[in-house]
Amino acid sequence: MAAKVALVTGASSGIGEAAARHLRDAGFTVYAAARRVDRMAQLRAVGIHTIALDVTDDDSARVAVEQILAEQGRIDVLVNNAGYGSYGALEDVPLTEAQAQLDVNVLGLARMTRLVTPHLRAQRSGRIVNISSMGGNFTTPLGAWYHASKYAVEAISDALRMELAPFGIDVVVVQPGSIRSEWGAIAAAKVLETSGDGPYREQAAAVANALGNSSRPDARLTSSPAVVARAIVRAATARRPRTRYRIGFGAKPLVLAHRILPARVFDLLIQRAVGGGA
Template sequence: MGGDVALVTGGSSGIGEITARQLHDAGFTVYAAARRADKMAGLEEAGVHTVTLDVTDEASARRAVEGIVAESGGIDVLVNNAGYGSYGAVEDVPLTEAQAQLDVNVLGLARMAQLVLPGMRARGSGTIINISSMGGRFVTPLGGWYHASKYAVEALSDAMRLELAPFGIDVVVIEPGSIRSAWGSIAAEKVRHASGSGPYARQAEAVAKTLDASARPDFRAASDPEVVARGIVRAAGARRPRSRYAIGRGSAPAIALSRVLPDRVFDRLIARAFGVRR
C-alpha cells in the first residue's frame, strides 16, 4: 500500500475524518474531501491533503478529482463515505428532501465512481469502498428514504463488482452498525421535523430518542467510529478484499437475523428496539 493514493469523501468529521487519519498512518497518500475545507484544518496539520468537494455538484466533483490526478498521478482507492440519514414517515417527508437524500447517498457516490474509474481501468487496478450500513440490509421505523438510499448503494455495489472484476478493480461494501457520532443527533432532528406532529408523532419521538441516545458516549449498543475506520483501512490494503464487511457492535448478528426470521417477527424485534408500540 506504500504510496497508494486514497480519496475519502465526507472527510470533515466522524468516520471519514478518522479513516483519513488511519489511511495516512498506514502509508497512503490521503486526500480528505468535504464541502467545507475549514473543517479539515486538523487533518491538514496531520499531513492529510484536503479538498473542497460537494458530491452532488458535477463541476465540484470533477474539479476535485482532476486536481488530485494532476498532483498525484491517479487515485488508487476511493472511499465513498459522504452521506447523512433522512428520517421521517414516507407520508410526511417532502419529495424534495427524498431527492436530496438520494442525491447525496446514491447519486453522489455513483458520480465519484464514474470520475475515478477511467484512471483505474487504465492502470488495471483500484479499490472502490462504498460505505453502506446494516440499514442497507433491513429497515428501521421511519427511516424509509435513508434505507432506500442504502439498499441502492448495496445494489449498485453488487453491479459494479461484476462489471469491474475484468479490469482488476475491487468493489467493497462496508456495513457499519450503530456508531457513536453526530449522525444520530442529525437523524433525530430530521425525524422530529418531518413527523413530530400528526399521526406519526408517537413513533417519531420514540425513534428520535433512540437516535439521540446512539450519539452519547455511554450508549453501549453503539461502536466508536474508529472501529469502522480500521475495517476500511483493512479493506483498502487487502490484496483480495471481501465484498462485504459488517462492522461494529450488532451489525453482523442483526443482518443474520433479518435473513432467517420471518418478516413480521423481525419487524416486532426492530420496533421493540426503537421503543415503537405496535
C-alpha cells in the first residue's frame, strides 16, 4: 500500500521542521510547507517535498493543496503548525497587528482545514492535528492576542472533532510547553517593539527576557522540538488518538495549576515566573 501523505505547515523551523522529519521517519510521504522555501533545503535533501505556502492567502493555500493531490492523489494528515507569537500590551498593539495574529494562528488554520476536509471526507479517513499551546489554557502578561488565538484553536478543534467524527476523521490538539526554537526570540523582539517604551516598558523587558531565553541552544527549563514532533507522530498514527497531547516543559503542571488554583494565586505565579508583575 502506498505511503500515507502528510502536510505540515510552518515547516521551515522549530516544531514544524522536526515534525516533518519525524513523520518521514515514520513512513509518511511528507510535504513541508512554509512561506520561504529556501529555508527548507535541508528537508528537501532528505527526501521531504517542500512547497511554498502562505496560510493567510487563499490562492497560495489552494495551489499547495492542489499540488499535493495532483502528485499523490490523497492527503491523510494535516498538521496545522504555522503560527507566531504577537506580544505587547493590549493598549499598545495596533488592531492591524491583532488582525495579523488571528489571520495566521486562527484563520490560517481554518483555511487549510477547509481545503483538506473534503478530501478526507471522500476517503472516510484522516487526521487533522492542530498545534495549540499550553497557552491555550491560560494567559501570560502582554500576550493577550497570542493567547486569544490559541484559545480559539482549542474551541475550533473541539467543534471540528464532533463535526468530523461521523466521517472517520480524527481531530487532535497538541499543546506544547516551553520549547527551544526561534519562536521565543521573535516573540521577544515583538514585545520590545510594541511595548518597550512607555508605561509597560518594565513588564516588556522582563517578558522579553523570559521569551528570549527559551530560544538559546543551552536554555534550561525548555524542551526540544523533537519532543513535540514525537507527539505529533503518535497523534497521526495511533488507532485511537487522544483528543489532546500535552507535551514539553511546563505544559502538564502549569495547566493543572491553572485548573486547581484560585485565579489571583495563579496570576501571581505567572507574574513571578515571567517577570510581568507591576
